[in-house]
Amino acid sequence: MPHDHPHDRPIARLRALRSVELHTPALTESADFYAEVWGLEPVERDTDATWLRGTGEEHHVLHLTRADRNGLGRISFAVATPAEIDEAARRLLARGIVPVAGPGPLDQVGGGYGLRFTDPEGRLIELSAQTHAVTPRGRDGAVPVGVTHTVLNTTDIDAAVAFYTSVLGLRVSDWSEHQMAFLRCNADHHCIAFNQAEWASLNHVAYEMPSVDHFMRGLGRLRHHGITPQWGPGRHGPGNNTFSYFTDPAGLVCEYTSEVAQIVEDAWIAKVWRRTPDLSDLWGTAGPPSPAIRRHMAGIPDPGPLTTTPEEVTA
Numbered sequence: 370m371p372h373d374h375p376h377d378r379p380i381a382r383l384r385a386l387r388s389v390e391l392h393t394p395a396l397t398e399s400a401d402f403y404a405e406v407w408g409l410e411p412v413e414r415d416t417d418a419t420w421l422r423g424t425g426e427e428h429h430v431l432h433l434t435r436a437d438r439n440g441l442g443r444i445s446f447a448v449a450t451p452a453e454i455d456e457a458a459r460r461l462l463a464r465g466i467v468p469v470a471g472p473g474p475l476d477q478v479g480g481g482y483g484l485r486f487t488d489p490e491g492r493l494i495e496l497s498a499q500t501h502a503v504t505p506r507g508r509d510g511a512v513p514v515g516v517t518h519t520v521l522n523t524t525d526i527d528a529a530v531a532f533y534t535s536v537l538g539l540r541v542s543d544w545s546e547h548q549m550a551f552l553r554c555n556a557d558h559h560c561i562a563f564n565q566a567e568w569a570s571l572n573h574v575a576y577e578m579p580s581v582d583h584f585m586r587g588l589g590r591l592r593h594h595g596i597t598p599q600w601g602p603g604r605h606g607p608g609n610n611t612f613s614y615f616t617d618p619a620g621l622v623c624e625y626t627s628e629v630a631q632i633v634e635d636a637w638i639a640k641v642w643r644r645t646p647d648l649s650d651l652w653g654t655a656g657p658p659s660p661a662i663r664r665h666m667a668g669i670p671d672p673g674p675l676t677t678t679p680e681e682v683t684a
């Protein structure tokens with residue numbers, strides 16, 4: 370029977386994807402892009418980082434950090450209480466995973482009580498509770514509410530899914546053949562998806578638009594900035610969400626999306642989607658992704674933010 374032993378249980382109940390940290394060698398250009406074009410709002414900046422919010426309730430949804438090369442900094446999930454953070458730390462230790470920070474107050478912009486640890490491919494995961502409240506903005510603008518999912522390239526999709534379901538308690542919503550797995554932590558069809566790839570890296574980060582009308586108006590605003598989608602607009606089969614993909618100044622892929630399928634827990638039955646054009650592109654508007662956007666989605670090998678690169682060893 371599962372759940373007989375404490376170390377068999379997920380470490381916490383994740384409520385939502387809060388924010389993503391991206392490393393960028395083009396901090397000024399990236400911050401300008403996300404603030405002036407993409408529709409986020411800077412909440413704080415220093416010489417080496419910028420924090421930006423959407424119209425939703427998170428203090429920040431994107432944290433840009435200056436780095437030598439692009440990559441994924443951290444993925445932050447919401448947990449309900451500090452007590453759950455402390456319990457998560459105990460359950461991590463029972464599994465032989467030592468947090469790299471916490472449990473304790475997070476000395477960072479946006480505050481919170483949390484912990485951080487790395488997954489088997491070196492990604493930095495943060496769980497936090499009691500982050501700073503901000504006033505929600507109106508949802509009328511054609512700008513993102515927040516980050517709604519991130520897709521991660523993995524060299525072992527079965528191991529990644531096993532870790533994120535058993536340790537983090539995410540549930541599999543659907544598979545796209547044995548190529549992608551879509552995982553949820555709340556009613557949204559997916560907050561994390563894994564893509565089987567040649568190396569671990571960030572595939573893309575998706576920002577929620579309040580409706581398909583806001584989504585299209587957002588594309589219109591980008592068009593006035595001279596930016597057209599590198600793939601899209603379209604609607605995916607798995608998740609039923611709309612999509613349009615772009616590349617930021619660091620070469621990282623960002624997506625506008627809306628209307629992701631809402632899952633009724635215990636009623637949902639996961640499916641395996643075949644990777645055919647009619648299922649990948651329900652509207653028939655997007656066609657296949659271009660070689661350029663596929664290259665950006667593959668990214669560069671990313672051993673994780675805590676891994677020292679060979680160049681840094683010899684420097």
Ligand SMILES: [Fe+2]
Nearest residue numbers: 520573575624
């Ligand atoms: Fe996506």
